[in-house]
Amino acid sequence: MTVMVELTDVRKLYNGGSPQAAVDGVTLTLQQGEFTAVMGSSGSGKSTLLNLIAGLDRPSQGRVLVDGVDVARLSETELARFRRTRIGFIFQFFNLLNNLTVLDNILIPAQLAAVSPAVARDRATALMHELGLAEKQMLFPGRLSGGERQRVAIARALINQPLLLLADEPTGALASRAGEQVMERLTELNRRGQTILLVTHDAKLAAAYASRIITLSDGRVADDSRLKASPEVAPSDVLRLRPGEASP
Numbered sequence: 001m002t003v004m005v006e007l008t009d010v011r012k013l014y015n016g017g018s019p020q021a022a023v024d025g026v027t028l029t030l031q032q033g034e035f036t037a038v039m040g041s042s043g044s045g046k047s048t049l050l051n052l053i054a055g056l057d058r059p060s061q062g063r064v065l066v067d068g069v070d071v072a073r074l075s076e077t078e079l080a081r082f083r084r085t086r087i088g089f090i091f092q093f094f095n096l097l098n099n100l101t102v103l104d105n106i107l108i109p110a111q112l113a114a115v116s117p118a119v120a121r122d123r124a125t126a127l128m129h130e131l132g133l134a135e136k137q138m139l140f141p142g143r144l145s146g147g148e149r150q151r152v153a154i155a156r157a158l159i160n161q162p163l164l165l166l167a168d169e170p171t172g173a174l175a176s177r178a179g180e181q182v183m184e185r186l187t188e189l190n191r192r193g194q195t196i197l198l199v200t201h202d203a204k205l206a207a208a209y210a211s212r213i214i215t216l217s218d219g220r221v222a223d224d225s226r227l228k229a230s231p232e233v234a235p236s237d238v239l240r241l242r243p244g245e246a247s248p
C-alpha cells in the first residue's frame with residue numbers, strides 16, 4: 001500500500017487563540033485509496049486538521065507529509081502550486097462563483113494551474129457526465145439545487161486530478177437525500193481509486209460510506225476504526241457493501 005498522508009505528532013496552536021492546542025499531538029497515516037471520515041464535536045479540531053493537510057495552515061509543531069512532501073517546508077509559491085495540483089478541497093457552502101456558469105466554475109483551477117484549455121475542457125466534460133451535471137453546464141449556480149451545487153464543487157475539486165480529495169462537511173448544508181447522493185458520488189470516485197478525507201457530523205453517513213472513521217476529541221485522536229476494505233484491497237467487497245443500491 002502507498003502512504004498518501006503521514007502526520008507525526010502534529011500540533012496547532014492559533015496565535016491569539018486559546019492556549020489549548022486546536023490539534024494536539026496527532027499521529028496518523030492515510031493510505032492511498034482510503035475513504036476516511038473525521039468525526040468529533042464542534043471545536044474538536046476537524047477543520048484545523050484538514051487545513052493542515054491541505055497546506056492551508058502550517059503546523060506549530062510536528063510534520064505533515066502529503067505524497068512524501070513536507071508541506072511546511074514549501075515556500076508560499078511552491079505551496080500554492082502544490083495545493084492546486086495535488087489537493088482538491090470541497091467546502092460546506094460550495095464556494096462557487098455565482099457569475100460564472102457551471103462549466104466555467106469547474107474550469108477555474110485548471111486555468112490557475114495552466115492546464116491546456118482543450119485538456120481542461122475534456123476533463124470537465126467527463127466530470128460533468130460522471131457527476132450528473134452534463135445538462136447543467138451552461139447554467140449559473142443560482143439555478144441549481146444544493147446537491148447540484150455540491151456536485152459542481154466536487155467536479156471543480158477534481159479537475160486537476162488531485163491525489164487527495166479533502167471535504168469539510170460537504171453534506172452539512174444539504175437535505176438528507178441530497179447529502180446521501182453526494183456521499184454516493186464520493187463513494188463511486190473512491191471505488192475508482194480516489195483517496196478521500198472527509199469531515200462530517202453525521203455518524204450515519206460516515207458509517208454507511210467511509211471505510212475508516214477517525215474521531216477527534218480536544219484535538220486528539222480518540223478513536224480510529226477501519227470499517228471495511230478500501231478499494232485498493234478488495235474492490236468487490238466495497239461494491240457489495242455499498243449502501244443505497246436499491247434506491248433510485
Ligand SMILES: Nc1ncnc2c1ncn2[C@@H]1O[C@H](COP(=O)(O)OP(=O)(O)O)[C@@H](O)[C@H]1O
Binds near residue numbers: 040043044046047048
Ligand atoms: N483561526 C483561528 N484562530 C483562533 N482559534 C481558532 C481558529 N480556528 C479554529 N480555532 C479554534 O481551534 C479549535 C478547533 O477548531 P476547528 O478546527 O474549527 O474545529 P471543528 O472543525 O472540529 O469544529 C476551536 O477551539 C476553535 O475555536
Ligand SMILES: [Mg+2]
Binds near residue numbers: 046047048168
Ligand atoms: Mg469545522
